[in-house]
Amino acid sequence: MSNQNRTFSGGRIDRNKPINFMFNGQKYQGFEGDTLASALLANDVHLVGRSFKYHRPRGILTAGSEEPNALIQLGIGARTEPNIRATEIEIYEGLEAASQNCWPSVNFDIGGANNILSRLFPAGFYYKTFKWPPSLWLFYEHFIRKAAGLGESPKAKNPDRYEQRFHYCDVMVVGGGISGLSAALAAARAKCDVLLVDENSYFGGYLSNSEASVNGKKIDDWIRIVCEELESYEHVKLLNRTSAMGYYDYNYVTALEKVTNHHQELSKTLPRERYWRIRAKKIILAQGAFERPLVFADNDRPGIMMASAGMKYLCRYGVLPGKSAVLFTNNDHAYLSAFEFVDKGAKVTIIDSRNEASDRVKNRCKELKIKIYFSHSVISTFGQKKINALEIQKTEDKGNKLVGAVKKIDTDLLLMSGGWNPAVQLFSQSRGKLKYNKKINSFIPDIAIQDQRIVGCNNGDFDLSYNLENSFQSGLKVAKELGKDINFENSNFNGKEHIPFVSAQVEPYMIGKKGVTKGSKHFVDFQNDVTAADIFLAQREGYISVEHTKRYTTTGMGTDQGKTSNVNALSLMSHIHKKPVDEIGHTTFRPPFSPQTIGAIAGRSVDSLFDPIRKTSMHKWHEENGAIFEDVGQWKRPYYYPKKGEDIHKAVNRECKSVRKSLGILDASTLGKIDLQGPDTAKFLNMIYTNAWSKLEVGSCRYGLMCNEHGMIFDDGVTSRLGENHYHMTTTTGGAARVMSWLEEFLQTEWLDMQVFCTSVTEQWSVLSISGPNARNFLSELTDIDLSKESFPFMRFREGKVCGIDARVFRISFTGELAFEINIPARYGSYVWNEFMTHGKKYNITPYGTEAMHVLRAEKGFIIVGQDTDGSVTPFDLNMEWIVSKKKEDFLGKRSFSRSDTSRNDRKKLVGLLVNDKTTVLPEGSHIVEKSKSQPPMKMLGHVSSSYFSPTNGHPIALALLKNGASRMGDEVEIPLMNGKVIKATVTDPIFYDKEGLRNNE
């Protein structure tokens, strides 16, 4: 039988549009408009999951985003999503869903043994049991995670698309219930740009499922008319299925819109979810309230649900979840649910913890022949997979004492209501202060920090007419504050409800407080299986601060973040400590309001769009010629160019040898380039670099080191004087942006009178670095510049044509060979590169990548900033005294060279290392010790910073930073490797080739 719990008429579902779906492998049918929860209840499926810790059978507790129990694994394969609330899933044809945390099935779950053994699992069980020894935690964790768990994340890559949008508006209204609608309407009429979001698929909120009316109109008609008016304004945007998730400073709100989650097919055009980043001048919070459960023995069986949820299933979905129901309440408002159930043919008995109710509800009960037990409590419930009976008993002394005979009542549904908690999550996130309101026994907003207003039930106000009017006035007030020209007017909305929302008399729930009945559990937090006994235990063991109780018991720490449990936990603590709840305090609410997908936060910033990729003008040639690329920052640089059958070592050896023997070419376009102009540039460079720049002539180049104020090297490069007041600075590839910011900082904050302009020209120039004994012969065939040794010596700069293109040629060398760096306007880079490759054939021109470049420079003992330095290395540590001016009175970093730590003489110094076995290439980063031992600690002397096989020398070489390096020349040191081997090496000078530097002066 299908849809056996469906009423014949009523509800906001379309009975002509059946929808088939699968749950736990079984086929079911629901109707368009159903949620998974309502469709399951229509088919009399109450048992939907197992609880987190004790694996107890659990049903559907609520009908909204606060659901702690009915967490579902939705979908299969790569699109599967864990922990989705069945109460929020709109069903679609072919939907597949399954219960979580149960094995082999939800009906027979082996983990259910935890329930029988539950006395072994009190609060803090894991902390107490798995504390020692610390090293075994990883071992325990594996099994704990497996046993206590939620759903499973997908194993494959998610094929869905997610996107993000920014939105700016005058007024954002969070929550589209009647208060939110009324506020939005006023702001919209006052011509504010309004954004209204609601997490549901529909607007109207809680009352849209009720028999309330406004100005004599049915509430649904009023909602429809208001929505139509709002939609008619161009300056108003309504977003349904959109949850405001985070509320940050300056009215910045993030919201998650579920765009196609409820569609059957993967959309080709629409994203699955859209993440909104909203900045609103004014925010009106109208999020309503969540109904509070009651805490009593075994209050978690399937078939026990919130009174308002029962009513929503009945009125919105046409589902009668039980025919012989019991209502357990401490307030008048919940009686409405009883009346609706009786109206639809159910039998209802009411258990009221109070000794009295209003005449209004009592009279109605008399008319409907509903039996009320005042001053009674539910003391136990029965039924394994669904409730089938319960016991009640009379109470005295404000519920502190049970008296009289126990009465058993057969039932198939228990509705409960402990009053209402305003949804203060977003308000609290925005740093608003809360206060405890004794009238409703819950927290309400007090002092707002952001530019916001709170209206309706969200503010602890539960009167319909008041909320309609007050919200409308709030909308007008924010419009006025925004400078809109408005005439204050009344909304003239008069609401009518059968039963006022919350009656004056609401007692604290206080059921689980006295003599926590043995053998049963009084659940406070349904999702994390926290019972009243756990809260008691935490207080006994000294975890009496609210933050400690939370963490020790894990109450409020589930994916629902305690939406149904927090206030009950605090009330219980208040009872135990005999202190008002205000003094107990509350924990902090943090984003997100509801669980949200990582996909939505990532948006389109995934895969190739995750980070920009920067390519040089010659990139295509590199690709076509088999280059293997290396990421250097965002740049793609050729790493090496393997020929057929070559591995990296063979390719790099070949590339290095070609450079030393004839001619190599490197794409050096990624080097940072900064154009400096202005009369004070030389003066500025004197402050920025450690060496002197005043005497650098036009047409000359100079290498420089930059230090920070701590005296530590942070970048290096060659700067050339192009004209009287015109310089061209190069930086490391990775440091370009950092150096640019560094220059700007000092020009803008310290030396405001210096006239210097800095412009980044990194991408304006392609740089072809040619290197090798044949560099001059080769280039002279393609340029009009006189390249002779006499007219174009080392460290000089010339301008002229190269391959017919205007070029800047710098005679500088990073390989130690005769070399030229040819700068070509980037748009001609590819052309000139191709010309070079064609004309260079007779010199066996060999493109080389970054690895060969590293090897060649290491053979020469040239450092790489960031590899041979790490932010704690001074020029002196690198034996580069020659580049630190002694004459200059001041430059950045100079004063720190005389600090005690910087000037001590046992610092680590750059040295060379030669392994004694002549074969081992030391791993970079290896530690160097004087004498290795079988296990740490060993006296460490430093580390290997660069290490390669040197093709030129025919053996490995390494650079290292070694304590007292200069005085250890010729010493033997040891390098213990990860594999247990110990390599012996001899300390040498860090220059392994052409020590006199003759080759680059050729």
Add this chain to the structure above:
Amino acid sequence: MFVIKCPYCGERDQTEFVCHGEAHIARPKVPSEISDEEWGSYLFFRSNPKGIHYERWTHDHGCRRWFNVVRDTVSDKIIKTYRMGQSKPEIENE
């Protein structure tokens, strides 16, 4: 996330800016003449007030200009922004 008024561009989202810590710490005019202690104080020591804090920001993803911000570290309210070189405004804690 803040909205910051760049003195050159106007109000922009915080994502366009970078904070560089405490403002009005001038580089010593002649570093060689000051003691190690004074130099150390310039390098390493910063106030960490509860309340009014003067700090340097750049409009990195905008005009790239440096400027000063007065922020209340308790409420995160930005009280004032002003250009480099302008004198430090005296602002009392609320």
